[in-house]
């Protein structure tokens with residue numbers, strides 16, 4: 001609910017442009033955030049949309065470079081990013097078509113792109129510009145650039161350059177400041193110096209000043225958050241860094257509280273208290289990958305174990321040597337168990353993030 005006590009109304013489909021700006025502003029006012037789920041194909045895309053339907057809240061669907069490549073098929077060579085561009089475009093079109101059938105609003109995003117992945121973003125922007133010309137709206141809502149391993153000036157200089165291209169087709173940028181710890185999608189930050197896991201408010205201010213006149217953006221500021229789920233104790237979460245960053249920008253530029261839309265990477269394994277605190281400081285996007293991977297795999301493992309006697313041959317099981325196993329073998333049966341568990345995990349996430357039932361989808 002916003003201060004006036006009303007829910008945000010959203011049209012089914014992909015949320016872009018000013019609607020996305022309004023959505024993130026509403027999230028900050030209503031103190032809620034949206035789960036951002038890393039999809040890899042139609043199974044996970046559809047689970048995401050079903051979760052949004054059950055929670056009555058928009059979901060953020062994001063493709064990592066590896067996820068986009070996987071959607072195109074691991075068979076394809078990706079040395080020129082051709083497969084990951086095509087996989088991203090195909091996945092985005094899947095959402096444009098099916099979100100309206102599910103009756104849900106979706107934010108479409110791409111995850112970490114370090115400098116070596118800029119050709120992937122360039123390819124997606126080329127396709128995005130064509131889509132924008134045809135339809136008047138962008139293909140994706142936003143792209144992320146993660147140049148956090150570079151000096152701040154270089155990170156921001158490249159963000160400025162891309163911000164202009166994104167703004168020209170009504171898209172937003174997500175940038176990263178400081179380093180998210182751990183390992184994800186082949187990028188290993190598990191041995192990065194601990195001080196780099198905490199962003200300085202001055203860095204957030206510098207980013208704001210570099211980008212504020214060029215377009216719309218969200219900030220993934222590191223506050224000890226880590227990709228993957230590990231034993232607690234190695235790195236301490238300091239959500240107060242997010243508050244200090246918001247306060248710094250608001251004070252220097254005489255803005256109302258929480259001027260920035262913030263992103264929480266590595267949300268898997270976080271406690272409800274940590275989540276609530278981060279959301280209260282203006283986190284609108286909460287990335288969850290490892291927990292949903294676990295959710296997908298775990299019921300399938302259980303199914304395989306429980307039906308072991310039916311899965312060694314096409315004919316013959318504990319009920320008799322001539323009994324067929326077709327129904328147990330059909331991948332649609334066991335894959336759907338994974339899909340349903342992902343929906344459940346995402347619906348739980350909407351609840352922890354305070355987003356459940358704060359929205360109305362209407363045509």
Ligand SMILES: [Zn+2]
Nearest residue numbers: 180265266287
């Ligand atoms: Zn991340």
